[in-house]
Amino acid sequence: MRKFWARAMSVAVIVAAVVVGGKATADPVPIPDPYVFTSADVGFIDGSDPAGRAGRIADMDAYVGAKKPIIRIDLFWDQVQPCATCPLNWTALDAMVDAAYAQGVRVLLILDYSVPWANGGRANNYFPTDDGAWAAIVAQAVAHFGPRVQAYEVWNEPNISAFGNYGDNSVDVRAGRYWELTRIAYQQVKAGCAGCVVLAGGSAGGDAYTVNNRIYNDNEARDWLEWAYQHNFGGYFDAVAYHPYPDWGGGHLPSYAKIPCDRDWYRFWSGFGPDDPACGGLAALRDVMVRHGDAAKKIWATEFGFPSAGSRQPQSPEHVRDALEEGVRMWRSRPYTGPLFVYSFQDTQKEFALCANPNEGECHFGLRDNDGNPKEPMYSDVRAALSGDTWLAALSPGRSLFRGAAMTSNDGRFTLWMQADGNLVLYDVRTGTPRASWVQGNQRAYRLSNQHDGNLVLYDQADNALWASGTSGKGDSTLWLQDDGNLVLYAHNPAPPKPTWASNTVVQ
Incomplete structure (x- = not known):
């Protein structure tokens, strides 16, 4: 997305100067083989200072508790092999990969960027023109890292010309070269590690341009994937890489899209968006896969985040938390x-010139600030979402229940689900067969918000209210799913808490 050109280029320069200790000597924590990845897996990218990255892997591991995370790191070919006759220098990468392997943390290695001696003397964002050199560095990386790396991603955001430059930069020329590089990389990875997962795709929103005040974009992730299928490259990746960023500059939640999606809106601003290919980037990408009979493959979110600064209208810490949790x-x-990989575990280093502006959003995507201090309430609440902690019986003031989330009574007999189909449903599960006792949303709901004004409101993806408890003005309240099956909103003041609304679903 917008930040990655500056991030990747600056880190590429810095990382070559980093000198870290040798390989880990402790016995590594076993990593399952064959490699299995699911949507429950947690991934991280660390955008902060390179010198501290190896040490922060332990912090990432501890952050998600019993889960074992995945870290996504760049190869930076131009730093590993700056000239054709130079010996390969894996020192900086080994420090991170070894630290991960020692703790059983899996690694997704991005096969990027180019080198002047293999691309006609151009910058490192220009795709390699030498097939043999590209095949060789991929094969050498797979051989060098062996079981320490379990997944490979072909390039970072190649459908942004600032990252994936080639020829006249038309889609046919750029995508054509990218998918040929993907084919070569896939063959080399599989030859060296048959069980490794290979990810590919135009993972970003693409390059947009405006004509007569209308926005156009023929470089979307879905366009690049469509190109691959139409030109018989569909067999050269195991999963699709994608970056479902929301319009964080506008402060919009991941589910947001303008309704209707007309000429003034386009999917670049809805990298996630609603389940509508016309409005949401993720749905549009999935639609391409289904139409081409490739529905069995998964889409990996190899970057996703929401900064704590930089919106056109500053957002509260709770709103930033909600955006990440909803995603x-x-x-x-x-x-x-x-x-899903969170960008970033820690804020960008203060020394980066762009970060001299304290309101620069690109520098504030971290769950922790640059000094390693947790950003609350985001840090703790997002950890609970990532860890998949047991559903709670209460929804606190200012909190929301998003699609895919639930509340459960303390005795486990009743569950309130904000379902993927857009219905908010209260279930009685005492007999083992769920029975719906209260339903709202009409298949359009995205989140149930317990607002600080005391009102409980159900919203759709465009933040339109679908239903409300009518309790505005009661102040901070807590929603409880009681052991008697009743959903009750209790106002905090005056003490003791008093009920202001109930679903009237008491089970006798």
């Missing part, structure tokens, strides 16, 4: 998704 819940509610 995690919605992602896992889709049956066709793989792992």
Whole structure:
């Protein structure tokens, strides 16, 4: 997306100067083989200072508790092999990969970027023109890392010309070269590691342009994937890489899209968006796969995030938390998704020139600030969503229940689900066969919000209210799913808490 050109280029320069200790000496924690990845897996990208990355892997591991995360790191070919006759320098990468392997943390390695001696003397964002050199570096990477790396991604956001430059930069020329590089990489990876997963695709929103005040974009992720299928490259990837960023500059939640999606709106601003290919980037990408008979493959969110600064209208910490939490819940509610990678575990280093502006959103995507301090309430609440903690019986003031999330009574006999189909349903599960006792949403709902004004409101993906408890003005309240099957909203003041609304679903 918008931040990655500056991030990738600056880190590529810095990482070559990093000197870290040798390989881990402790016995590694076993990583299952064959490699299995699911939408329950948690991934991280660390955008902060390179010198501290290896050490922060332990923090990422601890953050998700019993789960074992995945880290996504760049190969940076131009740093590993700056000249054709140079010996390969894996030092900086080994420090991170070894630290991960020692703890049983899996690694997704991005096969990027190019080198002047293999692309006609151009910048490292220009696709390689030397097939043999490209095949060789991929094969050497797979051989060098062996079982320490379990998945490979072909390039980062190749459908943005600032990252994937080639020829006249038309889709036919750029996509054609990219998918040929993907074919070569896939063959080399599988030759060296048959069980490794290979990801590919135009993972970003693409390059947009405006004509007569109308926005056009023929470089979307769905366009690049369509090109691959139409030109017989569908067999050269195991899963599709995608970056479902929302319009964080506008402060919009991941589910948001303008309704209707007319000429003033396009999917670049709805990288996730609703389950409508006309409005949501993820749905549009999935539609391509289904139409070409490739529905069995998964889509991996190899980058997803929402910054704590940089919106055109500053957002509260709770809103940032809600955006991340909604994205995690919605992602896992889709049956066709793989792992989701959070960008970033920690804010970009302060020394980066762009970050001299404290309001620069590109520098504030971290779950922790640049000094390693957790950003609350985001840090704790997003951890609960990522870890898949047991559903709670209460929804606190200012919190929302997003698609794919639930509340459960303390005795486990009743569950309130914000379902993937857009219905909010209260179930009686005492007999083992769920029975609906209260339903709202009419298949359009995306989140149930317990607002600070005391009102309980059900919203659709465009933030239109579908239903409300009518309790505005009661102040902070907590929604409880009681052991008697009743859903009750209790106002905090005046003490003791008093009920202001109930579903009237008491089970006798």
